[in-house]
Amino acid sequence: MARSRTLKLATFNINGIGARLPQLLAWLEQARPDIVALQELKATDAAFPAAELEQAGYGAIWQGQRSWNGVALLGRGTVPVESRRGLPWDRSDTQSRYLEAAIHGIVVGGLYLPNGNPQPGPKFDYKLAWMRRLYRHAATLVDLPHPVALVGDFNVVPTDEDIYDPTGWRKDALLQPEVRGEYARLLAQGWTDALRRVHGDARIYTFWDYFRQHAERDRGLRIDHLLLNPVLAARLVDAGVDRSVRLQPKASDHAPTWVTLRTSGATRRRKA
DNA sequence: ATGTCCCGGATGCCGGGA
Numbered sequence A: 001m002a003r004s005r006t007l008k009l010a011t012f013n014i015n016g017i018g019a020r021l022p023q024l025l026a027w028l029e030q031a032r033p034d035i036v037a038l039q040e041l042k043a044t045d046a047a048f049p050a051a052e053l054e055q056a057g058y059g060a061i062w063q064g065q066r067s068w069n070g071v072a073l074l075g076r077g078t079v080p081v082e083s084r085r086g087l088p089w090d091r092s093d094t095q096s097r098y099l100e101a102a103i104h105g106i107v108v109g110g111l112y113l114p115n116g117n118p119q120p121g122p123k124f125d126y127k128l129a130w131m132r133r134l135y136r137h138a139a140t141l142v143d144l145p146h147p148v149a150l151v152g153d154f155n156v157v158p159t160d161e162d163i164y165d166p167t168g169w170r171k172d173a174l175l176q177p178e179v180r181g182e183y184a185r186l187l188a189q190g191w192t193d194a195l196r197r198v199h200g201d202a203r204i205y206t207f208w209d210y211f212r213q214h215a216e217r218d219r220g221l222r223i224d225h226l227l228l229n230p231v232l233a234a235r236l237v238d239a240g241v242d243r244s245v246r247l248q249p250k251a252s253d254h255a256p257t258w259v260t261l262r263t264s265g266a267t268r269r270r271k272a
Numbered sequence B: 001a002t003g004t005c006c007c008g009g010a011t012g013c014c015g016g017g018a
Helices: A017-031 A050-055 A122-139 A177-187 A194-199
Strands: A006-013 A035-039 A058-063 A071-076 A081-085 A098-103 A106-112 A148-153 A224-228 A236-241 A257-262
Touching: A006 A017, A006 A106, A006 A148, A006 A224, A017 A035, A017 A050, A035 A106, A035 A148, A050 A058, A058 A098, A071 A098, A071 A106, A106 A122, A122 A177, A194 A224, A194 A236, A194 A257, A224 A257
Parallel strands: A006 A035, A106 A148
Antiparallel strands: A006 A257, A035 A071, A058 A071, A081 A098, A098 A106, A148 A224, A236 A257
C-alpha cells in the first residue's frame, strides 16, 4: 500500500471561526493539511464547529473564549492527544492562547501570542510576560528526542525584512526591540524558523491588514511562524503561505502558513 | 489620525480588540 511521503502542518489565524467556517472547510478540502493549528476562534467552547470539522475528516481539540482569542488543533483522520492547555506558571491567566497535543507523531504547541498594543502599557507588559513564560516552557520541549513544533500567530515581526515598510509601524508592539529580542532568544534555544530556512532572504508575508487594500498590494507582515525543534527540522521539506486564501471574499486577515515534513522513518528522497 | 473587520450587547449602532 502506497504511503504519503510527507506530512503537512499548517497554522491559520482564522479571525472568527463562526464568520469563516465555509472558507476554512474549503481550504481544508483543497490543501488537505494533516495537522492544523487555528487561532482567534472568537467563539465559546460550545460554539466550536466540531461536527462540521469531523464531517470534513478532522478530529479536533479546542480552547474557546467568548469574543476574543481561542485556539484549536486539528488532526486529519485522528483526534489530537492533548498534553497541555495553557502555559504554566500563571494560574491567573485565563486567556485562551495555548494548546498542545500529539498529532500524527508530532508534539504541536499551537499558540496565539498577545498582540501587545498599545505600547507601552499593561497589554504590552502582558505580552512580554507571556513571551517569557513561552520561553521557559519551550526550553522543556526543544531538546526532547521527539519531533516538536511551536506554531501559530506570534504577533512578532522578527526583523525589518519581515514587513512591507517598517517606518509606519515603528511604534507598534509587533516590532518592538524587546519583543524581537524575546523571539530571537527563543530561536536561540535551537528552534528553526521554517519559513526563513526554506525561503532565505525572500520577502514572505502571512498577514495583511484590512486597510487600504494591503492584501491586493501585498503590503504584509510575517507574524505567523512555524518553529521546529532539531529532530523535526531534520525532516523539513518545504514551507509556504497560501496567499490566495487571503484574497478571497470575507477572508481572514491572515493566510494559512505551512510546512511539509518527511514522514517519520521515510528514506531521504534521492535525485534520479 | 486614518483605514476595515469580527464579536457581543440589547442593535437598529457602538465599543473593544486587532
